[in-house]
Amino acid sequence: MNVVESMGHERDPRVGKQVIDIASHCQGELTAIVQEKVSGYGDSARYRRLAFIKAPDGIEWSTEPENLELAP
Template structure:
């Protein structure tokens, strides 16, 4: 895992690159990989890593970082 800043954003060399989400086959620019809290109030804190991709048309979605494939 990469270094995480105070907002939960990871530094990753793929950010800003054109990528494919192998789960959905969608393509776009990787805009962020974020560590987000997913537990409910009162529960033990749990976090999930999510990668955010933005398509050329402006649609943005998230997927697991492991699903990211860099395109040439």
């Protein structure tokens, strides 16, 4: 896992690069990977990782970071 910065954003070398979401077979620019709190408080808090992608036409979506491949 990468270093987590403010607002739960992870530093990832793929941010700003073109990626392919293998789950949807769509391509776009990876804009962020964040850790989103899904339940609990304090030490019992649970988080999930989400990758946010933006296509050239402006459509944005999220997926699991494990679903990403760098575009050729």
